[in-house]
Amino acid sequence: MIYRSKIYSVESVTSGHPDKICDQISDAILDECLKQDPFSRVAVETFGSHGLLVIGGEITSNAKVDFEKIARQVYRDIGHKDELKVVVNVAAQSPDIALGVDTGGAGDQGIMYGYADDETVEFLPKGLLLVHALTKGLERLRKNGEIFWLKPDGKAQVTMDGDKIKTVLVSCQHDEEVSHSEISRALV
Template sequence: MKRLFPAEFVLPGHPDKLCDTIADRLVQEASTHEKRALVGVEVAVHRDTVTVTGRIACEAAHTIDVGRAVRDTFATAGYGYPPPSLCSGDCPARDQGSCALHPAWMPAPRDLKVSQDLCLGPLLDGETDFRAVSDDQSIVTGYAVDLPGTNFLPAEQWFAAQMARRLESLRAERLDLRLGPDGKILALLEEDGDSRRVTAVTASLQQQIGGDSIALHRAVLEVLGAQLAQAAALVPGFSPDIPATTVVNGAGNFAVGGPEGDNGLSGKKLVCDAYGPRVAIGGGALSGKDFYKADRAGALLARRLAKLVVMTGGARECTATLAFFPGDERARVLSLVDGGGAQLDGRRWEPLLDLSLAGVGDCYTGTTDLTDVARHGHFVAERPWETLTVV
């Protein structure tokens, strides 16, 4: 039976993803001060204003430069004026701040107004040990499918994320296209048994007024062809054919983007961060929370458990649902369900994993670049928590 699955992903300059990245940048900064730092922050952006709220508790928390974290995130996403080194001679960018080939993308990091309402200070007496205990309730979902080529992720979500990375690279490789930092992609994948084909793709890519839209469409088709070829090589039954429906900037010119075009908020791209709309999510955000927080730690535990079931041959597809009650040290396994809806006996796999909050926090805090995690995915193969040794 044919089924159609959608998936989307956004580029680093998307307003919501800017917020996620700032939030995770602060998590990473706090963890360098203290391994068991407590971080729970949220970020909002609109035009040139960035608001950061929440709590950061660790040694020397007041020395964390929130403004620098915000501005660095905008800069590395591609906002601001081009560096003078890019332009030489009589290039107008040397005097005007931008030119046709090297446009300025607003808001510029140096012009941002950063507002913060943060509880900054040390962990309270006894709070370091209490990090191993859940301070809130949480429902989390993990998923895996027997597709090693996608790192056991749904094919459509993996494809959308890979396409987004290629489109991000296109901005640096094709300066003539005059692309900005903001963008997103949506793909439709048709499954018919073990056969898969992309039936439609739409990409929205920020482009300077006067940029060649026809050249951009051709460039996207080239990128799409390359990604489809890679997918066909890695995923059995994946068609390399370019879909007849490929839309680029279907709503017209997309010159005003990022926070200038829309407001942003951390935690709004939860489906992108997880497995796409094929899989139900618990609802808790990952970015902006340290690795001892039940929402984040639980999501990693659920993913590892589902992946373990699939990698050991317990099911071709598995969804794991876990929960934490306030005061729990270990995740409660509510269900393991295969692709057909049948319940699996969790007692076979639960003893093989450490399902404790302390296990996640102690193992994974400070082990990877959280800027990259926020921008490019929590469950891609290179993340340390994605490694499972099956004997």
């Protein structure tokens, strides 16, 4: 007999989490390119670590974009202080790739994973809905000033055992002087 576990974990991050920051910067660059030139082709990636932000990739567009300015604006809008070293290395797309895209469609491969589930009315797994609710709650508490010591970076993880919650983990960036017990009182 084969035993198949129904235990799974899901994670969600807040807008100030490094991965989400990088996604938002890349998205804002794409948005600006498309605003100026609807036929833009944008393959831009962003990497961030400890005050360093690297924006790189290839673009085919008539748009004139200030990558660093966009990155700094997104960073400030999230709630971080603008203490970044920004490195930009964005080049024009190779004419050979551009020609291939013109004649054959997208020139890159991608793998996506996901599924609909009748477990909830939203057709998403219960654990995913719960973990997103936790990070949305962290965002709301921070943005509304309800918990003054919360900072932009945070994430949550929910582990499910079938339809039962097995574990819940919440991680939040906060002021240094806040104690663990104060965090627990505010968030539990």
